[in-house]
Amino acid sequence: MTRSPSAVQFKQANLENGLTVIAEINPQAKSVALGYFCKTGSRDETAEIAGVSHFLEHMLFKGSERRDALQVNLEFDRMGAQYNAYTSEENTVYYGVVLPEFAPQLLELWTDLMHPALRQEDFETEKQVILEEIALYQDRPNVMLFDWGRARYFAGHPLGNSVLGTVQSITALTREQMASYLAQRYAPSNLVLALAGRVDWERTLEQVASLTASWPKGRVERTYPALNPAVGELREPYPKATQAYLVVFAPGVSAQDPRRYAAHILANILGEEGSGRLHWALTDKGLVESVGAGVDLADLAGIYYVYAQTDPANEEVVRAVLREELERLERFGVRPEELERAKNKLATALVFAGETPMQRLMSVGINYIYNQSYEPLSEVARKVRAVTLQDVNSLLETHPFSRSFFYSLVPA
């Protein structure tokens, strides 16, 4: 908790092996959050190894040469750690939070796990878990909507790659393919170790330098093929859906783009639950079960998205209203009072975003991955306050919503 914002400090170091270490230190916090942010995800996969990033994320928990899976689980729990990991199209993030006395142990454990043993027996067992995870989402049309919608929208661009992969790709994946991917993608130069909260910086730096001294250097590339996203409309029947699920994708701004704060506000004005334009146009009229909008800020690319869930009988009307609202937004822009209200709510949200080291870790880590820079919460708040009507409305000058792609999953 931020008792006095001025007490918060940022530190950064680059180790000889290429690893970057960053910390937002808050001496008033009760806990320490830390994690490794690896700049790799499904967009960095070929079709043959689809799902390997996420499967590998699971395999890290199966241990290194020095620890087996049960030992890893025991060690996390003996520290009372709250921890997990996730894989997205662009990043694989391993994170945990502990009381300060356990921070050195947590750091040692995560650091060791960055070099997993990938034992064949564990690989086969965990493959079954991944196949269960795929089955789990097959039963959730609201999730498949985004998975399949992105694939159709990005039309062959790797940003449309599924994080989970498919039953076929996972079944066929070999341990050797995973080991090769690991060797290519988990070089120190492609990792950021981030910490937040009550961090002992000098001790951390000394510890991590010693733990990673033998890590081999490596160069990691990411390819950026030209984007040529789909425009128009596609409806697909899905036997597991009884409701209709709609998503709209349109070109947005990237995670590096200074206009991202304005884009966030734009999406908020459009789709905030309970008060956005789409709430009044759809939920307030009883036309949908839910509706929302957001931005997905990616690496040198980005999208706006809008989603809605509705009774199949309303599907046509909902699509028509969405078109109308997006067209109206693009043609007439947002009003000054809408901007002010959105900024007021964001100002409150930013106060609460600073409460826990875990929240700060995620924000500081992800921003660093994309921008190689640090933004204190006060600076984010300042940038949000500084967004003008012109900033928001100029986002619409490129007519993003005229290039929308409407995707829906409907009952078969």
Place this chain on the structure above:
Amino acid sequence: MALSQVEVLPNGLTLAVEERPWTPGVALQLLLPVGAVNDPEGMEGAASLLEGWLWKGAGSRDARALADAFDELGVRRASSSALEHTTFTAQFLAEKLEAALLLFADLLLRPHLPTQALEAVRQVALQELASLEDQPPKKMFAALRRAVFLSNHGRDPSGNKAHLESISAEALREDFARRYAPRGAILALAGGITFERAKEAVLNALGAWSGSGAGYPPIKLAPPHAIHLEQNTAQVQIGLIYPDVSFDHPEFYSARLAVQVLSGGSSSRLFTEVREKRGLVYSVYAVPNGVKGYSYLTAYAGTTPERAEETLRVMQAEIARLSEGVREEELERTKVGLRASLIMQEESSRLRVASITRDLYMMGRVRTLEEIEAQIAAVDLPRINRYLAANPYQNPWIATLGPRKLVAA
């Protein structure tokens, strides 16, 4: 640690404040004991409809002006209705406390409940109910609770389709006047405010609120049995409910620690046996759960049909095995985890107000961190194992949802 101060105001509203002078924000949680459990007969879903209808205008403002007024103050807000209560949450900056409370007072004391807006609220509720079909775990759990409780506690918080379709505006307004009352309601605030200031603001905004609210129905259980719902899903949903002890039981903390050994982390027994060793599932867990006056243990797993029999067998075996006791090392590990999560929860004002309202609703008081730590420390190995031997988890209610019925269930 910040201590929460609790006072029951003259109109029966319980106010709890945790002063956190270092933060400029305030988290609010208001719990009203208005839920499916006390929806009137023939009006299942009334609490859910009311929660949506309230936002359609209040005081001097129509729906849009009301939303705008909250937004202008920068109040982030949400509301939801569940089996036992309706909950309003909000976050705002401390200087907006008085103004935010006045808006909530309009909502609670002076809602318009306009007839012409009810149809839209009804349509949203019906769609929410229908969407249960596309959420197999939620559908399975709704059926499982229905199998456990013969009383209203088995109702689906989303309501009953025929009732939702037929409830009239008039009947709902009467229901609102009866059930939305300060007696039994709990308002928790945590943030950069003092108790005195909060009390004055709450009295000013809500002091005139009156009413004694709805009652709470007695609990009636069905004998343990198994049910199956047939649906062509990719995964079989498996849910179990075991009787457990409540907050007022002297061995409550022994039971809590035992559940942690069973499912409190990835080294826990269920995760280890079902997922890590056998790879049977992505998700498996057991959590303490319950309604006011009846506590139970809920266990869950989702797995593909050909592995469902084995999954259920391993789960039941692990849960039954608790009666043989836990090991010293398991108990110690569990204590460390519980202590860490208690301390870390202190960092978030939103988690604090949620925890305070839950304690006040279930127990009528707020436990301090010191009290919980002392209770946990007092559970040693002989004590927890004596308790587990005498109180084995057995005879569960079982629900499965999937392409075919399991033999083991």
